[in-house]
Amino acid sequence: MMRANDRLCNNKKLHLYVTMKQTVEFTACGFFKLGYPLVTSIIAAATTYLRLLDANTCFYIAKLTVTPSFLRTNSHRIMALTSISEDLRSKVKSSKILVVGAGGIGCELLKNLVLTGFEDIEVLDLDTIDVSNLNRQFLFQRKHVGRPKAEVAKESCLKFNPKAKITAHCANVMSKEYNMSYFEQFNVVLNALDNRVARAHVNRMCLSANVPLIESGTSGYAGQVELIYKGLTPCYECVGPQEQKTYPACTIRTTPTEHIHCTIWAKYLFNQLFGENPDNSDEEVFDVRADAKNEAGDKEQPKKTSPREWAQQTGYEAELLFNKLFNDDILYNLSMSDLWKKRKPPVPLLWNNNFDDSPSSDSPVGMNDQKVWTIAECKQQFADALKALKEASLELGEGESLVWDKDDEPAMNLVAAAANIRAHVYGIPMKSKFDIKAMAGNIIPAIATSNAVVAGMIVLFALKVLDSKMEECKTVYLRNSVGFRGAFIAPEKHFPTRNPKCFVCSSQQISLVTDMKKLTLKDLEKLVLKGQLSMIEPEVMMDEKVLISSEEGETDHLANKTLSEVGVLSGGQLKVEDFVQNYEIKMIVVDKQLNEDEGRFFITGDLDTMKSSTKEIEAEKSTSETNGAASAPSTSQPESDEDDVVMCTEDEPSTSGLSKRKSFEENPIPVKKRRTEAEDCVIIN
Numbered sequence: 215m216m217r218a219n220d221r222l223c224n225n226k227k228l229h230l231y232v233t234m235k236q237t238v239e240f241t242a243c244g245f246f247k248l249g250y251p252l253v254t255s256i257i258a259a260a261t262t263y264l265r266l267l268d269a270n271t272c273f274y275i276a277k278l279t280v281t282p283s284f285l286r287t288n289s290h291r292i293m294a295l296t297s298i299s300e301d302l303r304s305k306v307k308s309s310k311i312l313v314v315g316a317g318g319i320g321c322e323l324l325k326n327l328v329l330t331g332f333e334d335i336e337v338l339d340l341d342t343i344d345v346s347n348l349n350r351q352f353l354f355q356r357k358h359v360g361r362p363k364a365e366v367a368k369e370s371c372l373k374f375n376p377k378a379k380i381t382a383h384c385a386n387v388m389s390k391e392y393n394m395s396y397f398e399q400f401n402v403v404l405n406a407l408d409n410r411v412a413r414a415h416v417n418r419m420c421l422s423a424n425v426p427l428i429e430s431g432t433s434g435y436a437g438q439v440e441l442i443y444k445g446l447t448p449c450y451e452c453v454g455p456q457e458q459k460t461y462p463a464c465t466i467r468t469t470p471t472e473h474i475h476c477t478i479w480a481k482y483l484f485n486q487l488f489g490e491n492p493d494n495s496d497e498e499v500f501d502v503r504a505d506a507k508n509e510a511g512d513k514e515q516p517k518k519t520s521p522r523e524w525a526q527q528t529g530y531e532a533e534l535l536f537n538k539l540f541n542d543d544i545l546y547n548l549s550m551s552d553l554w555k556k557r558k559p560p561v562p563l564l565w566n567n568n569f570d571d572s573p574s575s576d577s578p579v580g581m582n583d584q585k586v587w588t589i590a591e592c593k594q595q596f597a598d599a600l601k602a603l604k605e606a607s608l609e610l611g612e613g614e615s616l617v618w619d620k621d622d623e624p625a626m627n628l629v630a631a632a633a634n635i636r637a638h639v640y641g642i643p644m645k646s647k648f649d650i651k652a653m654a655g656n657i658i659p660a661i662a663t664s665n666a667v668v669a670g671m672i673v674l675f676a677l678k679v680l681d682s683k684m685e686e687c688k689t690v691y692l693r694n695s696v697g698f699r700g701a702f703i704a705p706e707k708h709f710p711t712r713n714p715k716c717f718v719c720s721s722q723q724i725s726l727v728t729d730m731k732k733l734t735l736k737d738l739e740k741l742v743l744k745g746q747l748s749m750i751e752p753e754v755m756m757d758e759k760v761l762i763s764s765e766e767g768e769t770d771h772l773a774n775k776t777l778s779e780v781g782v783l784s785g786g787q788l789k790v791e792d793f794v795q796n797y798e799i800k801m802i803v804v805d806k807q808l809n810e811d812e813g814r815f816f817i818t819g820d821l822d823t824m825k826s827s828t829k830e831i832e833a834e835k836s837t838s839e840t841n842g843a844a845s846a847p848s849t850s851q852p853e854s855d856e857d858d859v860v861m862c863t864e865d866e867p868s869t870s871g872l873s874k875r876k877s878f879e880e881n882p883i884p885v886k887k888r889r890t891e892a893e894d895c896v897i898i899n
């Protein structure tokens with residue numbers, strides 16, 4: 215059989231068009247018969263080559279023609295030059311594959327699969343097509359907006375190979391019908407998801423069904439593909455959930471030094487004025503003491519008016535609110551003189567101050583969202599947004615409130631304007647609405663090329679799995695900068711070791727350490743079982759007694775009772791099951807009064823340690839936290855003794871598990887992806 219290498223050298227050319235911001239568009243001429251994974255990986259190599267050429271530039275336009283000699287000289291970067299044997303070819307034809315997710319990676323992947331010759335594919339996606347998907351999820355077109363992704367992906371893929379049998383499910387993979395026997399019918403499952411909960415669920419289903427799972431994810435220019443196979447590799451949950459980036463509350467409230475601090479503050483402002491839970495003291499933006507002090511001196515007690523009430527009483531009057539937030543409260547902050555001994559003090563700003571209206575010099579012309587507003591423009595946007603949001607809130611029913619959404623124009627404008635005015639007051643450079651949107655929405659751009667490269671690698675993994683070469687499927691990383699081996703695409707040398715305390719892939723029982731007089735069954739379900747252990751419909755039994763039922767309403771009367779009140783004893787054992795996940799664990803409950811640092815509970819995998827002294831429990835806990843084991847406590851406080859707040863993610867991280875989480879540490883606030891800039895690019899031929 216002719217080797218792929220030889221065929222590549224057969225005068226075929228691959229054209230790459232590199233456009234703004236390192237987004238690579240490509241056309242592959244004449245390569246189709248080689249199979250798409252090959253093409254995708256060649257593109258990966260060529261992309262790597264281009265980025266190596268110009269790694270420090272974020273704007274360039276170039277055209278690269280990949281010739282046989284390019285391929286020869288760069289073959290060490292091209293991972294896909296393996297030939298496909300007859301035997302493997304027939305396996306490809308007869309295998310049954312499940313693709314979970316038909317988004318950015320999923321579309322690329324489905325196209326790769328049919329072009330590689332896979333003919334029996336099921337695809338599952340719960341979502342419908344949004345216009346913002348179109349720039350990178352190329353199986354979809356404008357006319358498909360609003361239709362189920364899985365269904366349209368199937369239709370488009372059938373055009374590549376009408377012989378393929380594709381079954382589309384517009385459904386949540388966590389629904390009951392996708393149980394263990396459903397998963398058992400597949401030779402391999404390919405994840406193309408964007409959230410941790412669904413990934414964890416598929417991980418468990420594949421472990422129970424003993425089906426190899428290829429897990430993947432991208433985050434901007436970074437990406438990863440890994441094999442999860444029982445007995446050989448760690449599972450997705452061998453590493454605990456990624457820690458969220460936290461900021462000290464006092465930095466947000468009083469001493470911001472970076473724009474992100476002002477952006478978080480502005481989101482709190484929205485919440486306090488219009489959103490849910492306006493009285494959340496963690497999100498306080500108004501300093502009610504400022505009114506009291508400014509009016510009556512130090513001795514006066516703070517007024518008890520909430521920001522929402524205050525704003526409502528004043529009719530959300532922009533000038534009053536502006537002066538309160540950017541003058542009165544700032545004056546109050548300044549009165550705490552100790553704070554400003556080593557810091558640059560803020561400069562209060564009044565509505566009627568004279569503003570410098572000259573537009574920022576580096577504002578790109580014609581891209582409104584990408585230009586930095588002047589203070590006068592911020593003031594106008596602030597007033598307009600307040601007016602629009604006030605009107606929207608008047609239409610709400612009793613007990614309803616507005617929900618902040620980065621794509622809601624007035625909500626985003628209020629945050630962008632308020633964040634910038636506050637930044638200005640604190641001498642922090644202001645940013646464009648585009649940049650603030652990325653920060654406020656925890657957005658990392660979705661890069662079409664990263665998805666393409668990762669999807670190509672997934673198929674290569676699938677081929678190896680079908681060829682029973684599992685041991686060759688070491689995790690592969692697409693890096694966002696060149697690594698020490700000089701490669702953007704770098705395979706791991708070894709499989710990482712499994713976490714022996716992982717409660718998912720090891721048979722060990724887990725222990726829950728908590729104050730049993732405080733933790734209610736509702737908390738147990740929401741925070742521990744669903745929040746920490748990623749269960750979908752947990753059921754908890756103590757001996758024969760059902761404490762939490764998966765049947766709706768059956769145990770509602772117990773929900774507010776504490777563990778002690780329902781008779782759980784310290785050291786007592788609970789049987790926790792999730793029928794949806796076909797998953798069962800034994801949970802030992804250990805009663806302990808936890809200090810603030812420990813949060814409301816923590817989980818460990820080692821019962822013996824738990825039964826030992828408190829000191830050993832502490833040691834156990836800190837080990838599992840530092841090695842990132844699945845037992846990291848969700849409610850623990852950050853180490854700092856400052857009163858910290860969490861920058862909440864709107865979405866689950868799109869990164870997948872294991873060492874990927876390590877590699878993504880530079881991007882600690884994942885991960886709602888946004889469109890690439892490809893739409894704004896001109897492709898030069």
Ligand SMILES: Nc1ncnc2c1ncn2[C@@H]1O[C@H](COP(=O)(O)OP(=O)(O)OP(=O)(O)O)[C@@H](O)[C@H]1O
Nearest residue numbers: 315316317318339340341385386387407408412887
């Ligand atoms: N539980 C689930 N069951 C089925 N499909 C899921 C589930 N969770 C997520 N998905 C799908 O996984 C896909 C992930 O794709 P991607 O990361 O590109 O997200 P997206 O929603 O298409 O894009 P964006 O988040 O940027 O708007 C989405 O199409 C989403 O609907």
Ligand SMILES: [Zn+2]
Nearest residue numbers: 449452716719
């Ligand atoms: Zn595991």
